[in-house]
Amino acid sequence: MRVLLTGWPSFVDGEATAGDVLSLRSVRAALDAAGIDSDTAWSPEFRPGALRLEEADPARYSDVVFVCGPAHGTQVRWLHEWFPDCRRTAAGVTVIDPADPAVTGFHRVIPRDEPGSARPDLAWHADTERTPVIGVALAPGQREYGGQRRHEEVHAALEAWLNTLDCACLPVDTRLDTKDWRNCATPDQFASLVSRLDALVTTRLHGLVFGLRAGVPVLAVDPVAGGGKVSAQARALGWPAVVGAEAAVEPGALDRWWSWCLSGRGRAAADRRPPESAVLGELVSGLRGGR
Known part of the structure; x- marks a missing residue:
C-alpha cells in the first residue's frame, strides 16, 4: 500500500494556501503514524524540484488522496483520468455539486461541510512550529x-534575500492613512504593530527608530551610497546592525547581522530605554534664549 497525497497545491495552475498545505501535512502525519507509506505531489511553481503530479507513476500507488479545498473542476476530474486504477479518496473537502464528475469520480468522499454533519477542517489537527x-x-x-540613490539595487537584493528566510514577513509602512485600513492611521497604532514583531528589516530611518523604541532588533540597510540618514541615525542611537548600500548587494552580506538580531545578544541590545533627546533640549533652549 502506497498513497499519493494531492490537493490544489499539486496543480501547476492551482493555488497553495496555508490551510491546504497544513491539511496535507496533517494527513501525511496520520499516515506515518499508521505505518502507511506516502508521497506528496507539489506544483513546480510552489516547490520546484519536488515530486510533480504529472511525474507520479500511477503504477506505483495503490491510493490517491485529494485533500482540502473544493472538489470540483477540470483539474480534479483529471486526477480520475490520470490514476484510473488507484483507489481515489477525497478528504476534508467542500462538495459544491454532488453530481459533479469531479466528486463522483472518487471512490470515497469525506466532506468537511456536509449538511448536518460538518467536520473540523484537517488543518485544525496539524502541528506547526513557531x-x-x-x-x-x-x-x-x-x-x-x-x-547617491541605490534604492532599486538594494531593495532587489533585500527582496531576494528575504525569500530565503524561514520566517513570516509582514510588510509595514510608516505612511499613515486614515482612509485605508491597510495602513495605520496614527503613530500609536504603528508603534503597537512594531512592538509585536520579533525583528524588523528596514531601509527607512523611522523603521529603525520605531523598532528600537519598541525593543525590537532592527536590521537597518542604508540605500544611499556612502551612507545617508539611516546610517547617521544608527550612530546616534548606538545601533550596530547597519549594512551599507554597497555591502547589501553582496552575497551573504546580510546574514551576519540577521543572525545577530535574532540572537540573545541582539535582543538584549535592543531592549533598552530611548536616550534623552539633545535636539529637544537644544530646541527649547534656543526658543527661550530668543525671547
Whole structure:
C-alpha cells in the first residue's frame, strides 16, 4: 500500500494556501503514524524540484488522496483520468455539486461541510512550529539623494534575500492613512504593530527608530551610497546592525547581522530605554534664549 497525497497545491495552475498545505501535512502525519507509506505531489511553481503530479507513476500507488479545498473542476476530474486504477479518496473537502464528475469520480468522499454533519477542517489537527515574525519597511524613492540613490539595487537584493528566510514577513509602512485600513492611521497604532514583531528589516530611518523604541532588533540597510540618514541615525542611537548600500548587494552580506538580531545578544541590545533627546533640549533652549 502506497498513497499519493494531492490537493490544489499539486496543480501547476492551482493555488497553495496555508490551510491546504497544513491539511496535507496533517494527513501525511496520520499516515506515518499508521505505518502507511506516502508521497506528496507539489506544483513546480510552489516547490520546484519536488515530486510533480504529472511525474507520479500511477503504477506505483495503490491510493490517491485529494485533500482540502473544493472538489470540483477540470483539474480534479483529471486526477480520475490520470490514476484510473488507484483507489481515489477525497478528504476534508467542500462538495459544491454532488453530481459533479469531479466528486463522483472518487471512490470515497469525506466532506468537511456536509449538511448536518460538518467536520473540523484537517488543518485544525496539524502541528506547526513557531517561526520569527519580521516586519519589512522599505523607503520610497527619496529622489533628494540624487546620484547617491541605490534604492532599486538594494531593495532587489533585500527582496531576494528575504525569500530565503524561514520566517513570516509582514510588510509595514510608516505612511499613515486614515482612509485605508491597510495602513495605520496614527503613530500609536504603528508603534503597537512594531512592538509585536520579533525583528524588523528596514531601509527607512523611522523603521529603525520605531523598532528600537519598541525593543525590537532592527536590521537597518542604508540605500544611499556612502551612507545617508539611516546610517547617521544608527550612530546616534548606538545601533550596530547597519549594512551599507554597497555591502547589501553582496552575497551573504546580510546574514551576519540577521543572525545577530535574532540572537540573545541582539535582543538584549535592543531592549533598552530611548536616550534623552539633545535636539529637544537644544530646541527649547534656543526658543527661550530668543525671547
